[in-house]
Amino acid sequence: MTEPPAERYRADQLVEFSTDLFRAAGLEDDKATTVAQILVEGDLLGHTTHGLALAAPYLDALAERSMTAEGAPQVVSDRGGAQCWDGRRLPGPWLVVSAIEAALARVPEHGIAAVAIRESHHIACLASYLERATARGCMILLTCSDPSEGSVAPFGGLRALFTPDPIALGIPTEDEPILIDMSASITTNGMTARLRSEGRRFPGPWAMTAAGEASDDPNVLSATPPGTLLPTGGRDHGHKGYNLALAIEALSQGLSGHGRADPPTDWGASVYVQVMDPAAFGGRTAFLRQTSFIAAACRSNPPAPGVAAVRLPGQQALARKREALREGVRLRPGIMEQLGARAERLAVAKPAPLA
Numbered sequence: 001m002t003e004p005p006a007e008r009y010r011a012d013q014l015v016e017f018s019t020d021l022f023r024a025a026g027l028e029d030d031k032a033t034t035v036a037q038i039l040v041e042g043d044l045l046g047h048t049t050h051g052l053a054l055a056a057p058y059l060d061a062l063a064e065r066s067m068t069a070e071g072a073p074q075v076v077s078d079r080g081g082a083q084c085w086d087g088r089r090l091p092g093p094w095l096v097v098s099a100i101e102a103a104l105a106r107v108p109e110h111g112i113a114a115v116a117i118r119e120s121h122h123i124a125c126l127a128s129y130l131e132r133a134t135a136r137g138c139m140i141l142l143t144c145s146d147p148s149e150g151s152v153a154p155f156g157g158l159r160a161l162f163t164p165d166p167i168a169l170g171i172p173t174e175d176e177p178i179l180i181d182m183s184a185s186i187t188t189n190g191m192t193a194r195l196r197s198e199g200r201r202f203p204g205p206w207a208m209t210a211a212g213e214a215s216d217d218p219n220v221l222s223a224t225p226p227g228t229l230l231p232t233g234g235r236d237h238g239h240k241g242y243n244l245a246l247a248i249e250a251l252s253q254g255l256s257g258h259g260r261a262d263p264p265t266d267w268g269a270s271v272y273v274q275v276m277d278p279a280a281f282g283g284r285t286a287f288l289r290q291t292s293f294i295a296a297a298c299r300s301n302p303p304a305p306g307v308a309a310v311r312l313p314g315q316q317a318l319a320r321k322r323e324a325l326r327e328g329v330r331l332r333p334g335i336m337e338q339l340g341a342r343a344e345r346l347a348v349a350k351p352a353p354l355a
Contacts, residue, residue: 007336008328013351014040018055021339024346025062026069031094035124038093042125044324045317047181048332049190050125056338057267058091058122066266067091067121073098076118076257081110084256085117092123092144092269100132100140103275107138111280116251117271118258122146127181127317130170133275134177137284141274143167145245145252148264151192151221152185153228155242158212160228161260164188165248172278174292179314184245185229192218192229206230328354 015036022032035058043051061067066089073085073095083102087095095117103113126142133140143166150160165184170177186206195202196218205214210225214235220227231241251272253259258270278287301310324330336350343350 006330006332007353008324008330009336009351009353011040011044011325011329014043014052014329014331017343017348017351018052018339020348021055021059021343021346022062024348025059025342027062027091028070031069031091034094034097035091038097038124038128040329041128043329043331044321045125045127045179046320047125047127047317048330049188049194050128052331052335052339053190053194054122054124055335056342059342061121061267073117081106081113083115085115087117087120087271089119089121089266089268092121092271093128095120096123096129096142096271096273097132099271099273100129100275103273104133104136104138107275107277107280112274112276114272114274116256117269117273118253118256119265120144120269120271122267123269123271125181126166126168127179127314130168130179130181130314131177134170134172134179137172137278139172139276139278139287140170141168141276142170142272143248143251144269144271145249145259146267146269147253147259147262148266148268149189151189151229152231152241152245153208154245155231155233155238158208158210158228160226162231162245162249164229165245167244167248171291172288173295174288175295176318177314178291178295178312179317181313183232184241184248185231186234186241187229189229192221196222205234208235 018036019032022035039052039055062069068089073087076084076086099115099117103115106113123144129142130140145165146163149163152162152164153160168181170179202216202218205216207215207220207227208230209215209220209227231238233240252270255272256270278284295312298310298312303309340350
């Protein structure tokens with residue numbers, strides 16, 4: 001898929017600008033800063049559908065009061081290494097960062113610490129959170145699902161039931177971390193909406209019509225009756241993505257106690273965060289020895305024809321981040337225009353693009 005031209009901005013200016021936007025829209029200072037940092041991190045890593053592209057709908061949610069601007073989550077249960085929070089529809093990025101920090105604080109005692117969150121607002125790009133744990137020597141598992149929406153049918157079915165159901169893992173090594181961010185469907189709702197708005201098609205048969213025919217047309221999801229996205233594995237091996245979706249929804253909705261069995265609410269998420277300290281198992285040195293060996297073995301694997309080199313998950317994203325911090329963050333056309341209109345209403349100054 002060819003990317004259209006994009007303007008570049010300094011990352012710190014984007015964080016400052018979006019923080020000011022969220023603060024002017026009513027978010028408390030710490031929440032505004034955290035949401036801005038997570039969205040800009042998404043763009044730094046190249047996950048452009050889940051970076052500042054989400055700032056405008058988040059601002060709209062604040063204006064509509066479907067996102068809670070103030071306060072803290074309610075603790076539903078707390079057993080030391082396991083907690084459950086009611087997120088009260090607070091900003092998802094702030095809730096997830098708070099959960100990671102809470103788990104990191106407890107993991108030295110418990111070895112594993114987990115937080116399940118129900119009634120969170122949308123949590124943006126999962127990869128954006130992973131280095132917060134890996135930089136402190138811990139492995140992290142993060143997953144979420146939205147009980148209010150459906151765009152993916154169970155394998156063998158025709159009617160949408162699941163969301164794309166992302167899952168992410170951050171794995172420390174002696175070098176840079178392995179950052180896994182994938183979903184139980186072939187693509188996301190955000191990418192589908194982008195391709196539809198730009199008049200483009202999927203690179204392959206990633207969707208299915210309401211009649212059960214594979215399609216590369218993103219418009220089938222908005223047809224009458226609507227089609228669906230295919231699970232990871234597609235028409236041939238979609239049972240793999242289907243199985244993954246069931247596991248993700250059990251972790252996020254089952255453990256948090258809020259999901260599809262309840263009346264649907266607005267756009268949001270049920271979330272599961274788990275942090276693991278290798279020191280509590282075979283030891284941190286032994287852990288890094290194993291993860292570093294397998295990382296090196298992957299990178300040194302002979303590449304197949306047409307492949308320059310075998311990459312690790314997150315390797316290209318971290319390279320993009322280094323480039324963006326050095327040369328500026330690429331913002332796709334339309335994002336700053338959307339934010340500029342809201343900035344004018346909120347009396348917030350826009351940053352200037354780099355020359």
